[in-house]
Amino acid sequence: MNTHATLGILGGMGPAAGIDLCRKIVDQHPADRDQDHIPFILYSVPQIPDRTEALLRDGASPLDGMMDGVHALEQSGAGCIAIACNTAHAWLEALRTRTHLPVLDVVDAVAGELSRCVAPGSPIALMATEGTHHANVYRPRLEALGYHFVSAAEPLAQQALVNEGIRLTKAGEIRRGGEALAMAMEPLLAAGAQRIILGCTEIPVALAMCETPLARFGLDASAALARACIAWSLAHEGHESHASPTHQ
């Protein structure tokens, strides 16, 4: 029998974020038995140069390391690639020219979700790594759709909190990371943002741990990408399965 198509998740950037995307894929596609869940392969080899270092400070490029992952996923039978790192989307087009597989785009996924929760022209904000801001992963494309980005009154201090929250989360101090990130949301809401794109895969992981009431103003880019992953898998036929439909 044919089954849903297998997702290839390029993870490890960081490891918790890749796992979080997979968990959201499983949680958001409920199934009564194992065999009805969405198939995926998670490549989590985090020995990839830091994306923000590469974008801001001429650090080593992560592209070769990401392509190792893409090739491994191609060979494993994945039918598409999803990148569990917003900053790594700065290399999305470079990846697309180097693989025959479709590569999903977190910005498309976020744009789709935004259109369902705020009107075009609404003030929004982005919490992300400095690399994601610098590489303009989100802003020009969402501005082209009519959204208006607001900034904190003290942008350097606000970004310092975001950086610290992400760093703590990657280092396993997830609750403290969440507290820093919740504090970083406040000046964006004060500036009038109706939604804050949680545009780094570590951010929703950390906010979930600290149970802040501000979380409801966040738009979780990982959850949006997970829904795009599920939609892709359900829309495409997978390989021959060994699961017999007559056995549970």
Added chain:
Amino acid sequence: MNTHATLGILGGMGPAAGIDLCRKIVDQHPADRDQDHIPFILYSVPQIPDRTEALLRDGASPLDGMMDGVHALEQSGAGCIAIACNTAHAWLEALRTRTHLPVLDVVDAVAGELSRCVAPGSPIALMATEGTHHANVYRPRLEALGYHFVSAAEPLAQQALVNEGIRLTKAGEIRRGGEALAMAMEPLLAAGAQRIILGCTEIPVALAMCETPLARFGLDASAALARACIAWSLAHEGHESHASPTHQ
């Protein structure tokens, strides 16, 4: 530079359990930055016939489906295989004859942990699928080490609770699953078990959600396997990494 060796996780049986094993690998090996985390690849294609059906009721064998995963992991650069499903360990020796990669054994991992928390000869118990019980995955090997297995006074009723807890967890009703599994621990403790091996990967996932005080009597087989995975990765050299040691 060389890095830690890459783990191949055979998951999808069920998907939540494979993700849980990966999360435990990341959580139990803290690292300050992405690049110092343990590399792994999770193959989570759950279209594999049910293991307990195959063992108890002549259902289709999961071996071909598992071997698809093993071959994918071999080709992706994994250096060993860990199986994120206790029941699937009934096919451990069959897998070992079909791959050149070492395959870790959850029973070895559990035996090592048991030796650190109870004396040989101590009464212990096993919560697992009927397939794991029937295939004698744990009992003969732990009895050979001197442990004494106790059963519930009403074993059928107790196993019914375990089955229901696992089924609910696989279907995403994780809290309700955890409540059933916590109830299933009580008659084993009443029978004198000093530790209960949580010998199905869904069980610790579910118990963690319901915050039962009985959880401290459980020995989490997934956590034990995660520690064995980390030890294996740290003891073996990985492939050439693209992460430069001069950049964070």
